[in-house]
């Protein structure tokens with residue numbers, strides 16, 4: 357009971373902003389049903405009048421009757437359309453606002469949330485689940501109200517005319533209801549199966565398009581073709597089964613209604629003959645029976661839409677209830693961009709990923725002075741990227757462990773902290789937009805000359821000029837494909853453009869040739885003398901000029917110092933990494 361109450365509360369919550377529209381929609385449904393019950397009654401009176409006074413009937417009266425029927429029917433049509441526009445409009449409005457709310461909520465969540473979810477699940481919530489709620493608030497609510505009004509108005513009228521005959525004629529309806537209920541459960545399952553098959557097929561197409569080179573290199577076109585045929589066949593089967601059930605249901609309903617009419621005829625006929633029932637009564641009962649067919653047939657679908665909508669309501673509420681684990685503390689204060697010096701200090705910085713056995717950052721102690729260029733090196737999985745993510749507070753950092761200019765970063769408002777840091781993550785992600793818009797992503801108002809300056813500093817300007825439309829060339833899924841090195845340098849230009857006092861590069865030059873990487877680092881060193889630069893590198897030749905090198909292993913800083921100091925410790929990890937790379941260079 358508590359559950360259903362909370363569902364009703366949820367529904368009320370979503371409908372509250374549209375009270376007026378809902379009231380208008382339901383009011384017009386009441387009106388239309390009022391007319392709906394009046395019309396057969398009026399026809400009954402007309403028929404009785406016609407059959408009793410046929411001889412003396414004037415043409416004018418017949419025209420008046422016909423006009424009344426025409427006007428009432430037209431009014432009903434107009435009001436019914438209006439009710440649908442209002443009610444379906446509510447569903448669409450809620451759909452729009454829910455999508456907006458979910459997307460905005462997703463943007464507030466920390467990156468680790470997305471690492472724990474599949475993209476498919478998030479997409480399903482923002483598409484199918486929202487759609488189910490739209491159907492619940494539009495289609496289901498409209499039909500539920502309509503069914504209640506249809507039965508509520510029609511049954512009294514029928515029983516007023518002839519209770520016994522009405523009961524007999526309606527005795528077929530429970531069978532109809534059972535049939536609809538059984539079929540709608542089946543239809544729902546079959547519909548779900550079609551959606552699953554369709555999703556699988558879409559996944560296959562997406563994967564094959566992404567892996568097209570691999571398919572060709574390994575000559576697996578036939579294998580993929582066969583797999584596609586198999587899944588396409590399954591989709592066809594699922595669609596055929598769905599169509600069969602649908603095509604069985606509606607003719608069966610029509611047959612049952614005919615049975616109802618047959619009962620009416622069989623029992624009502626003799627009653628007309630004996631004068632208990634007028635022809636008008638008989639006609640009205642026939643029309644009333646037909647009036648109930650549509651709402652009854654839709655009842656099963658309405659219940660299904662209601663149930664599915666409820667499940668979706670829960671799924672969406674659960675998503676919206678996820679609290680961001682990284683957000684401004686109530687006591688957090690903003691940073692003034694011009695006052696940031698760029699000193700970064702870790703005091704026992706420790707961080708563990710959920711379910712990890714060992715911490716990814718283990719009691720780190722370091723201090724990076726303003727304007728220093730600091731390199732972080734170490735074997736794969738050492739914790740370098742985790743440290744890079746900790747500085748802009750992209751991870752759930754404990755208070756008292758990480759400081760910017762002596763201020764605890766958990767006490768700095770996130771927006772202003774991130775404004776002070778330009779970060780190039782390991783994966784250089786580019787949006788499906790022009791090169792220019794990609795570079796000025798962090799500063800959309802940047803002038804063209806600023807974009808070009810940043811591109812020059814990232815040593816990508818000449819290559820951009822060679823693209824088909826220069827800076828206006830589309831990149832990403834809808835545009836040209838850039839090489840790994842080009843992507844990295846566009847991403848670097850993006851970070852350089854925002855001109856933040858702290859620059860973090862996470863292995864951002866790994867796909868750039870050695871000479872270009874050296875030139876970029878040289879430019880960075882001289883053009884960004886005031887900036888604190890932290891760069892993670894696998895290629896040790898890139899770090900020799902760094903003011904300080906932190907060597908990480910297993911989440912700890914195991915060595916620190918300048919290149920010369922670290923090399924002097926011949927037993928240390930740095931010296932062994934250096935020797936290994938030198939050997940690799942010789943071998944290559």
Ligand SMILES: Nc1ncnc2c1ncn2[C@@H]1O[C@H](COP(=O)(O)OP(=O)(O)OP(=O)(O)O)[C@@H](O)[C@H]1O
Nearest residue numbers: 471709710712716735736737738739740741742743
């Ligand atoms: N989202 C995550 N969830 C769980 N564990 C993670 C996650 N990201 C990284 N790790 C783990 O944390 C440890 C440190 O990873 P990190 O990416 O910081 O290493 P790295 O030094 O940057 O490695 P690489 O040189 O390969 O980039 C690794 O053991 C890694 O498997």
